[in-house]
Amino acid sequence: MKASARLLSALTLFLLLGAVFTQKPRAKKPTKAPGSPRKPPARPPVRKPTVPPLPEPKEPTDFPPPLLGPPSIFPDCPRECFCSPSYPNALNCENRNIRVIPVIPSRTHYLYLQNNYISEITEEPFLNASDVRWINLANNRIHRIDKQVFEKLPALLYLYAQRNQLNEVPSGLPATLEQLRLGRNRITRIPTGVFSKLGNLTLLDLYHNQLSDSDLGKNTFKDLKSLVQLNLAHNTLKKMPAGVPNSLVQLFLDRNRIDDIPKAYFDSFSHLAFVRLNYNQLSDKGVPKNVFNVSSLLDLQLSHNQLASIPLFSGHLEHLHLNHNSIESINGTQICPYSLQADLSDMSKVPKLRYLRLDGNHLNPPIPLDVIMCFRLLHSIVI
Ligand SMILES: *[C@@H]1O[C@H](CO)[C@@H](O)[C@H](O)[C@H]1NC(C)=O
Ligand SMILES: *[C@@H]1O[C@H](CO)[C@@H](O)[C@H](O)[C@H]1NC(C)=O
Ligand SMILES: *[C@@H]1O[C@H](CO)[C@@H](O)[C@H](O)[C@H]1NC(C)=O
Ligand SMILES: *[C@@H]1O[C@H](CO)[C@@H](O)[C@H](O)[C@H]1NC(C)=O
Numbered sequence: 001m002k003a004s005a006r007l008l009s010a011l012t013l014f015l016l017l018g019a020v021f022t023q024k025p026r027a028k029k030p031t032k033a034p035g036s037p038r039k040p041p042a043r044p045p046v047r048k049p050t051v052p053p054l055p056e057p058k059e060p061t062d063f064p065p066p067l068l069g070p071p072s073i074f075p076d077c078p079r080e081c082f083c084s085p086s087y088p089n090a091l092n093c094e095n096r097n098i099r100v101i102p103v104i105p106s107r108t109h110y111l112y113l114q115n116n117y118i119s120e121i122t123e124e125p126f127l128n129a130s131d132v133r134w135i136n137l138a139n140n141r142i143h144r145i146d147k148q149v150f151e152k153l154p155a156l157l158y159l160y161a162q163r164n165q166l167n168e169v170p171s172g173l174p175a176t177l178e179q180l181r182l183g184r185n186r187i188t189r190i191p192t193g194v195f196s197k198l199g200n201l202t203l204l205d206l207y208h209n210q211l212s213d214s215d216l217g218k219n220t221f222k223d224l225k226s227l228v229q230l231n232l233a234h235n236t237l238k239k240m241p242a243g244v245p246n247s248l249v250q251l252f253l254d255r256n257r258i259d260d261i262p263k264a265y266f267d268s269f270s271h272l273a274f275v276r277l278n279y280n281q282l283s284d285k286g287v288p289k290n291v292f293n294v295s296s297l298l299d300l301q302l303s304h305n306q307l308a309s310i311p312l313f314s315g316h317l318e319h320l321h322l323n324h325n326s327i328e329s330i331n332g333t334q335i336c337p338y339s340l341q342a343d344l345s346d347m348s349k350v351p352k353l354r355y356l357r358l359d360g361n362h363l364n365p366p367i368p369l370d371v372i373m374c375f376r377l378l379h380s381i382v383i
Pocket of ligand 1: 103106128
């Protein structure tokens with residue numbers, strides 16, 4: 001009697017929610033991400049000459065010449081930059097075909113040098129730039145940085161140097177630094193102690209480099225006491241990075257070769273909320289039973305791995321991505337963070353999971369009843 005009443009109410013719930021439950025994965029937009037930096041202008045197409053061709057010009061003369069602007073009301077404004085009268089602290093030198101950094105006026109706080117042909121950072125242009133707070137050097141050809149350049153910028157907060165040709169993390173970064181973006185370089189080396197003074201760094205982006213396990217020591221990240229976001233995605237790591245500060249909130253490790261997570265790996269973190277391990281080589285063997293049962297986690301992404309079963313997670317998790325694994329069945333009783341017999345009229349006990357992706361596995365609808373009974377806040381499941 002009691003059991004059939006329970007079944008009936010579960011069925012009603014199922015019918016009520018059924019309409020919105022199953023949805024197809026959204027089609028990927030084929031367009032490029034909006035804010036992605038522009039490529040430097042391509043060379044004009046070569047026309048078949050009617051006269052004998054001149055030899056191919058060699059670098060650097062085959063770069064288009066720097067674009068010079070009209071004279072500025074600021075006498076110290078470099079000709080290849082724009083100095084806005086309404087923003088006297090900004091120096092806009094982006095998209096100007098610059099090869100050599102001009103002398104930076106001392107009034108500069110915000111320095112924009114992205115999308116040029118700069119290959120080296122030397123000390124001279126920065127000798128007077130002691131108030132610089134932001135430097136954007138993204139999308140140049142930088143392969144060498146003089147050691148003292150950034151050391152002598154005592155106000156520097158953000159350094160963006162993604163999309164360059166750096167082989168190692170630059171040394172001599174000032175203790176004031178809060179954000180360091182070095183994604184899409186060719187970094188294979190993190191010099192010892194290079195982060196040791198950076199106690200205020202909150203964001204470290206090393207995405208899309210060539211870092212392997214041996215390039216990351218036990219103490220590499222140890223002194224980054226304020227680190228909130230660490231992005232090591234798209235490298236060649238086989239192991240989880242060691243010694244990551246416990247201040248961390250976001251850890252991105254997509255597109256590596258990680259096949260194993262140590263049992264207590266996440267135990268020391270109390271703020272970790274976003275973990276991305278998409279496109280790795282995780283199978284059930286490398287994922288200890290309780291490793292993701294971490295109460296601070298809100299968003300866990302494990303798509304494109306080789307998992308055969310759904311890992312356990314805490315009742316606080318809100319988003320779970322498990323698409324494109326080898327999952328064959330789903331048992332709501334086993335993955336429910338609370339006993340299904342528990343009094344789930346106490347809303348604080350209801351698991352917070354709202355979004356679940358399971359497409360690209362070996363599962364077929366319908367979604368088992370015990371999944372629906374446990375995860376009552378689930379409003380989207382992709383299967
Ligand atoms: C450096 O800045 C000071 C003060 O703004 C200025 O007087 C001086 O001419 C500048 N020197 C150079 C080399 O730009
Ligand atoms: C680090 O940040 C704190 C708090 O914002 C600030 O008081 C301190 O001066 C910073 N340290 C350095 C070296 O900039
Ligand atoms: C998950 O962790 C919580 C708190 O640490 C614990 O009470 C619970 O038993 C764990 N879940 C499982 C299935 O082991
Ligand atoms: C799900 O797991 C529970 C507990 O381990 C078990 O009693 C139940 O039979 C399983 N359900 C299915 C459909 O396999």
